[in-house]
Amino acid sequence: MVERQSxxxxxxxxxxxxxxxxxxFPVYVAFVASTWDPATISNGQMPLWPGPHLVxxxxxxxxxxxxxxxREPVGMMMLNSLIMALTIAIGKIAISIISAxxxxxxxxxxxxxxxxxxxxxxxxxxxxxxYPTYKIVADLGLLDSYLGLTVPLIASATATLLFRQFxxxxxxxxVEASKIDGASAMQFFKDTLLPLSITSIAALFVIQFIYGWxxxxxxxxxxxxxxxxxxxxxxxxxxxxxxxxxxxxxGGDPDAAALRQGPGRDREVRQFR
Amino acid sequence: MSxxxxxxxxxxxxxxxxxxxxxxxxxPAGAFCVLVGPSGCGKSTLLRMIAGLETITGGECRxxxxxxxxxxxxxxxxxxxxxxxxxxxxxxxxDNMAYGLRNRGTPKPEIDERVKEAARILEITPFLDRKPRxxxxxxxxxxxxxxxxxxxxxxxxxxxxxxxxxxxxxxxxRVEIKKLQRALAVTSVYVTHDxxxxxxxxxxxxxxxxxEVEQTGAPLDIYEKPASTFVASFIxxxxxxxxxxxxxxxxxxxxxxxxxxxxAVPPGGAILGVRPEHLMVVTGAVPEDSLGITFPVSAxxxxxxxxFVYGPIGGTGQDIIARLPGKALxxxxxxxxxxxxxxxxxLFDRQTGKRIGP
Ligand SMILES: Nc1ncnc2c1ncn2[C@@H]1O[C@H](COP(=O)(O)OP(=O)(O)O)[C@@H](O)[C@H]1O
Ligand SMILES: [Mg+2]
Numbered sequence: 102m103v104e105r106q107s108x109x110x111x112x113x114x115x116x117x118x119x120x121x122x123x124x125x126f127p128v129y130v131a132f133v134a135s136t137w138d139p140a141t142i143s144n145g146q147m148p149l150w151p152g153p154h155l156v157x158x159x160x161x162x163x164x165x166x167x168x169x170x171x172r173e174p175v176g177m178m179m180l181n182s183l184i185m186a187l188t189i190a191i192g193k194i195a196i197s198i199i200s201a202x203x204x205x206x207x208x209x210x211x212x213x214x215x216x217x218x219x220x221x222x223x224x225x226x227x228x229x230x231x232y233p234t235y236k237i238v239a240d241l242g243l244l245d246s247y248l249g250l251t252v253p254l255i256a257s258a259t260a261t262l263l264f265r266q267f268x269x270x271x272x273x274x275x276v277e278a279s280k281i282d283g284a285s286a287m288q289f290f291k292d293t294l295l296p297l298s299i300t301s302i303a304a305l306f307v308i309q310f311i312y313g314w315x316x317x318x319x320x321x322x323x324x325x326x327x328x329x330x331x332x333x334x335x336x337x338x339x340x341x342x343x344x345x346x347x348x349x350x351x352g353g354d355p356d357a358a359a360l361r362q363g364p365g366r367d368r369e370v371r372q373f374r
Numbered sequence: 375m376s377x378x379x380x381x382x383x384x385x386x387x388x389x390x391x392x393x394x395x396x397x398x399x400x401x402p403a404g405a406f407c408v409l410v411g412p413s414g415c416g417k418s419t420l421l422r423m424i425a426g427l428e429t430i431t432g433g434e435c436r437x438x439x440x441x442x443x444x445x446x447x448x449x450x451x452x453x454x455x456x457x458x459x460x461x462x463x464x465x466x467x468x469d470n471m472a473y474g475l476r477n478r479g480t481p482k483p484e485i486d487e488r489v490k491e492a493a494r495i496l497e498i499t500p501f502l503d504r505k506p507r508x509x510x511x512x513x514x515x516x517x518x519x520x521x522x523x524x525x526x527x528x529x530x531x532x533x534x535x536x537x538x539x540x541x542x543x544x545x546x547x548r549v550e551i552k553k554l555q556r557a558l559a560v561t562s563v564y565v566t567h568d569x570x571x572x573x574x575x576x577x578x579x580x581x582x583x584x585x586e587v588e589q590t591g592a593p594l595d596i597y598e599k600p601a602s603t604f605v606a607s608f609i610x611x612x613x614x615x616x617x618x619x620x621x622x623x624x625x626x627x628x629x630x631x632x633x634x635x636x637x638a639v640p641p642g643g644a645i646l647g648v649r650p651e652h653l654m655v656v657t658g659a660v661p662e663d664s665l666g667i668t669f670p671v672s673a674x675x676x677x678x679x680x681x682f683v684y685g686p687i688g689g690t691g692q693d694i695i696a697r698l699p700g701k702a703l704x705x706x707x708x709x710x711x712x713x714x715x716x717x718x719x720x721l722f723d724r725q726t727g728k729r730i731g732p
C-alpha cells in the first residue's frame with residue numbers, strides 16, 4: 102500500500118515538473134539573454150547562466166533607450182500601454198454595464214432595436230472600420246492623445262451582452278424587493294446589481310485589460326510621435342535587426358516573447374491585405 | 375393599521391390574458407386575509423397589484439382612505455414577503471433588514487433599535503452578521519419576515535411564504551406568523567394554494583377561481599356552507615363527495631342512495647355534496663331525513679387516527695370517500711353502508727355549480 106501510494110503521488114509530480122520545465126525554459130533563456138552584452142549573444146553561443154550586465158541592460162532599455170537605434174526608452178512605452186489598457190478596460194466595463202442595465206431593466210421605445218444595434222457592432226471590430234474611425238479621430242484633432250487612443254476602442258458589445266446575460270439571471274424579486282424598500286432605479290443599480298456583478302466585472306477586467314494591452318494596429322495609426330505608441334514601439338524593436346538582442350530580451354520580458362511572434366508578423370499581413 | 379379595499383379590480387396582461395376579472399374584497403383593519411385558490415387563478419397577480427408591482431387595469435385599490443392605484447410600491451406603506459424570500463445575497467442579515475429604513479432616511483440609532491427588536495422577536499439575533507447563503511431555509515424565512523416588520527408598514531403582503539419549507543417547519547412557521555400578526559395587529563394579505571394553511575391562518579378567507587372570487591367569509595363558515603362545488607371540493611381534505619342526483623318525491627334520487635327526505639331537488643336534477651368526515655358506518659336502518667349511501671369497498675387506507683374508505687357509487691363509476699374515526703375493520707370487496715345526518719348535506723346547481731340548498 103505504502104509503495105503504491107508513493108508511486109501514485111510521485112508520477113504526477115514528475116509529469117508536472119516536466120511540464121513546468123517545458124513552459125518555463127524559453128522564458129528563462131530570454132531572461133538569461135537579457136543579462137549578457139550583445140557581443141556574447143550574437144556569437145551564437147547562448148550561455149545558460151545569467152551574465153554580469155543585468156542592471157546595465159535593464160536601466161538602458163527601460164529609461165534611456167538603446168543607443169544604436171536611438172529608440173525611446175521602453176519604460177515610457179510600457180507606461181503608455183498601462184494607461185491605455187486601464188482606460189480601455191475600465192471604460193468598456195463602465196459603458197457596457199450601464200447599457201446592459203438600461204436594456205434589461207427599462208422599457209423604452211426601440212429597446213430591442215437598440216439591443217440589436219449593439220449586437221451588430223460585434224461584427225465591426227476596429228480593423229473593419231479603421232478608416233472612418235481614423236478619419237473621425239483625426240477630424241476631432243485627437244491624434245497623438247490618450248483620448249484618441251482609447252475612446253474608439255471602448256464601446257464593447259461583448260461586455261454588454263455578458264452583463265445582459267448576467268442581469269437576466271438576477272431574480273425579478275430582488276428588483277421588486279428594492280422597489281418596496283424604497284430604492285430608486287439607480288440605487289438598485291448601485292446597492293444591489295453592482296455588488297452582485299463583482300465577479301463578472303473582475304473577469305471582464307482581466308480580459309479587457311489584456312485586449313487593451315495587446316492593441317497594435319490602432320496605436321500604430323493614431324500615434325505619430327515615438328513617445329506615444331508603445332505596443333508598436335516594442336514590436337518594431339523586435340523587428341529591428343539593429344537593436345541588440347540583449348535589448349530585445351530586456352524590452353518586454355516575458356510579454357515581448359509573444360509580441361515578437363504575434364503582432365510582428367501580423368503587421369505585414371495586415372498592411373498588405 | 376389600515377383596511378384594504380379592492381373595488382372591481384381587474385388585470386389584463388399585455389398578452390391579453392385576463393388574470394383577474396373584477397374582484398371585490400374588503401379586509402378590515404388588523405385582519406388576516408388569506409387568498410386561496412389553485413395555481414394560476416390570479417392570487418399572486420392580485421397581491422402584486424396591491425403591492426404596486428403590477429399596474430391595475432381596472433377598478434380601484436384603497437389602503438386606508440387612500441386610493442393607491444397610481445402610487446409607487448414604496449409610497450404605499452406596505453411590506454412584502456416573497457416565496458423565494460428575495461433577500462439581498464450580498465448584504466448581511468442586519469443590512470437586509472436595515473436597507474428599507476436607510477432608503478427612507480430613518481436616523482441610524484432608530485434603525486439599529488428597530489432591527490435589533492425585530493431580530494429579537496424572530497430569534498435571529500445570532501445571525502445578524504451572516505450573509506443569507508449561510509442560513510437555513512427557515513432562518514431565511516425569518517429574515518424575510520424581519521425585513522417586513524422593521525418597516526412597521528400599514529399592510530403585510532405574503533406570497534406563498536412557506537412553500538419552500540419542509541412540512542414540519544411549515545407548520546411551525548405557520549403558527550409563528552399567526553402569532554406575530556396577532557401581536558403586531560397589522561392588516562395582512564396572504565396568498566397560498568394550501569387550503570389547510572388558509573383555514574388555519576385566515577380571519578377572512580377568500581377563495582379564488584379563474585380570476586374571480588368564488589366565496590369570501592370566515593374559514594369555518596366557508597367550510598360549513600361552501601357557495602359552490604368548486605369551493606366545496608377545494609376547501610377540506612379529502613374533498614367533499616359530490617354526487618349527481620335526480621329529483622325524487624321530496625328527496626334526492628340516485629343509485630345507492632337512501633333517505634334524504636326533505637331535501638328538495640329541482641326538476642332538472644342537482645349535485646349532492648357530503649363531506650367524507652360526516653359519513654358514519656351504520657348497521658341498522660337509516661333515519662328518513664339522514665342520507666344513506668351503500669357502496670362496495672374498493673380500497674382502505676388506515677393512517678392510525680382515522681381510516682379512509684373508498685368505493686364506487688351507483689352507476690356513475692365515481693369514487694366516494696368516507697373518513698372514519700379510528701381503525702375501521704373493513705375488507706375490500708365487501709359492501710358498506712354509511713350515513714350523514716341532514717344538517718351535513720349540501721345541494722348545488724347542476725349547471726352553474728352554485729349552492730342551492732339547504
Ligand atoms: N407577466 C405576465 N404576463 C402574462 N400573463 C401572466 C403574467 N403573470 C401571470 N400571468 C397569467 O395570469 C394568470 C394568473 O397568474 P398568477 O397570479 O401568478 O396565479 P397564481 O399566483 O394564482 O398561481 C396565469 O394564467 C398566468 O399565466
Ligand atoms: Mg403565485
